[in-house]
Amino acid sequence: MASNDNINKTMTHVLMMFAKAYCSAWYFIRCKLRNKRDFDYFVKDLRSQYKNNEIAKVALSKTKFFSKVVLINDDIEKSVAVKIGDIEIMYSFDKKARQSNVIPFDDSPEWEVASALIRMTKAIHLNATVFKFSKYRKGAEDGVKTEHRKSSS
Numbered sequence: 001m002a003s004n005d006n007i008n009k010t011m012t013h014v015l016m017m018f019a020k021a022y023c024s025a026w027y028f029i030r031c032k033l034r035n036k037r038d039f040d041y042f043v044k045d046l047r048s049q050y051k052n053n054e055i056a057k058v059a060l061s062k063t064k065f066f067s068k069v070v071l072i073n074d075d076i077e078k079s080v081a082v083k084i085g086d087i088e089i090m091y092s093f094d095k096k097a098r099q100s101n102v103i104p105f106d107d108s109p110e111w112e113v114a115s116a117l118i119r120m121t122k123a124i125h126l127n128a129t130v131f132k133f134s135k136y137r138k139g140a141e142d143g144v145k146t147e148h149r150k151s152s153s
Contacts, residue, residue, distance in 0.1 A: 005057075008086070011085060012045060012085055012086045015084055015085050015086075015087050016043060016045060019043045019084070020043050026041075038093050038095075039091065039093055040091065040094075042089070042090045043087060043088070043089050044087065044088055044090075045086060045087055046060060046087060046088050047060065047086050064083070066084055068080065068083075071090075075095060075096075077093060077095055077096075078092065078093045078095065079091070080092070
């Protein structure tokens, strides 16, 4: 019986490794490469929620090896739990992050006023004028030679 427990434990760890590798690759491709922030996942060992292995064996032996349950599927998010052996993978997609609230051509009065103000502001402001203070030194027009001080003193 002890060898069966070791096989089950080894199989669970191998499945967890594959699940974490798969989910992290999925996260990397979806969120990092495509620059989306709408996916999250958790991988956990179901046996860790029980006090000892005997209770875990009895509780988990009554469940299917593979099952998939949609936990939430509404306008805001979609969350799914997948059970494979003794591990559970929970992942969710944020549906609000996918929707773009940018309207390329807005013809509302507020937008027209705002765009007119921006155009007027750009037209009113002129480029800054740079003064050369070396032309306006005291003593340059007097013919008196003055010592130049450092700007920090």
